[in-house]
Amino acid sequence: MLMRKSGRVWLLAISLSLSLSLLTGCTGTFSLKKPQKPVQVVYRFDDHRWLELKGFNCEGELWFVDQKRGIRSQAMSQFYRIFTKPYINASERYIAVPGWSISAGVLVSKDYGRTWNRAPVNFKGEEDDGSDSPAYDNIKSLTVVNDQGFLLINQGHIYMSSLPFDDPRLEPGGPGIDYTITFRGREIAHHINAVRPGARSTWGLNYIDPRILHRLVDQYYTNFQNLPDKVPEVKNYRGWTKMQCDLNAGL
Structure with missing residues (x-):
């Protein structure tokens, strides 16, 4: 009776081992990997x-x-x-x-x-x-x-970005920009300083x-100043005219 019971346990152990091997690809380890971002x-x-x-x-x-x-x-x-x-x-x-x-x-x-x-x-x-x-x-x-x-x-x-250059008066060493505004009937002088050497360009x-x-x-x-009053015509364009995306990618 003990021999028959031991044999059943042995067969069960072999069956479980084979099942785990199939699940893990015979590597002996079991892990769940996160899906890679598409x-x-x-x-x-x-x-x-x-x-x-x-x-x-x-x-x-x-x-x-x-x-x-x-x-x-x-x-x-x-x-x-x-x-x-x-x-x-x-x-x-x-x-x-x-x-x-x-x-x-x-x-x-x-x-x-x-x-x-x-x-x-x-x-x-x-x-x-x-x-x-x-x-x-x-x-x-x-x-x-x-x-x-x-x-x-x-x-x-x-809405448009500036023309593609910086105002030369605001370049390092430039004179800056003087202008006046009218406030409550009075003209008030203002000054915009030139940028520091090494400062990033601001156009665009x-x-x-x-x-x-x-x-x-x-x-x-x-x-x-002297900005276009309409969107300029684009000629010989070789790219897409709209973005494209697959919502189900990677799922």
Whole structure:
């Protein structure tokens, strides 16, 4: 009786061992691996430059790649969500990447995608909700051409970055800018100092509705004068006109 019982225990042990081997791939260990975050191209500028998104549900890290120049840089470390409106980026040196939340600004690179900054979108107008930037649903498109960005809203107004150069008067060693404002019938003199040596260039880092320039100091900067009154025509564009993303990637 004891021999028969021992034999059953032995057979049960062998069966359990075989089952574990099948589950673990015969490695002798059992582990659950986290699924790898998928990487997908969400936008192509041309045949050698594109944007990659690493993450689930079309949200995550955003990377810029330029094969020709050997550039691979992180534009945003997490929580990036794609821009679903029409988008054309026809410039190489100046790159502006919009996201789901325009209130957080536009991701901007002024050195072919090597480094990235945020450019705020400044707006006060009757077409919107009174916030500092347009509501996402009110945005029609973003076009980047001639190293300048143009954010168009449904009413036809445009927020645009400055012309692609810094005001020479504000360069290190420059004289600065003198201007006057009228306050309660009195003219008051003001002065904008030149930047410190080594300070970062500021062109292209602010999107402004030209209708409110008269209320801003930016009106005195050379690169915010003689702005276009419409989005320039883009010719021979080779990239995508919208971002693309597979919500089910990696799931």
